[in-house]
Amino acid sequence: MSGSHQSRLTASHDVELAALATAGDRAAFGELVRRHGSAVRGLLRRMGATPSEADDVAQDAFLTAFERIGEFRGQGAFAAWVKKIGARHYLRRLQKERRIASLAGEVEEGGDAAPAADAAGKIDLDEALRALGPAERICVSMCYGAGLSHAEAADALNLPLGTVKSHVKRGLEKLRARLAPGDAAQEDRRRENG
Incomplete structure (x- = not known):
């Protein structure tokens, strides 16, 4: 990847990056991960995940986001969209561990x-x-x-x-x-x- 392409990605808006990622530009999606990875991990930590759980779930969330990037229409912030995916992944993990029943x-x-x-x-x-x-x-x-x-x-x-x-x-x-x-x-x- 050329330095000018990376510079354009760094300067691009999330909606533009998502459109590029939809067209197959993996570097554009990588820029989205770089921008929003720590926010997703932070949310997961606030929800109760350990640091290693937060890393694992965030990775799963971004894999899902990559697979479903065509569904992101830019009607809201990309960060909010991927945080919702991360939260749902974490909840599924909790449900598998049967911790949800004890939360109430x-x-x-x-x-x-x-x-x-x-x-x-x-x-x-x-x-x-x-x-x-x-x-x-x-x-x-x-x-x-x-x-x-x-x-x-x-x-x-x-x-x-x-x-x-x-x-x-x-x-x-x-x-x-x-x-x-x-x-x-x-x-x-x-x-x-x-």
Whole structure:
């Protein structure tokens, strides 16, 4: 591949890259993977995947995206499209491991742990998400990280729509409380930690 072709790919919009990939340009698809691979892995980590699981599932998601690239019409962001594929792959993996059934009733111990804060007092979203229960974390990640609707998440999780909505609502409330500046609970935790 020539340097000028790679330069054109780097400067191209995702929709153009997808069209080139549909026509058989593997380098164009490679550019899409380079651009969006870390975002897909990040979403999977937020959903609860270990780093190695996130890598494996992201690879599977991009293989599926490559096989189905002709279905991407550019009506939304490519990143959102491939994140949905990744989220669905991860859910299928969870279902195979029979962990989904335990999500609805599982309570994570230590859920009140304070999220890590850096020197500037910023709270790490990943830490805040880890403090949620497994069901809340996966539902919030699917609806806000992967861009699935509540109904799509309910279908993918094989849970009632109302259950997914409840998990999302509770999860968002907990995140807001943890991430709110000047949160009284945060002030208490800071004083305790000295």
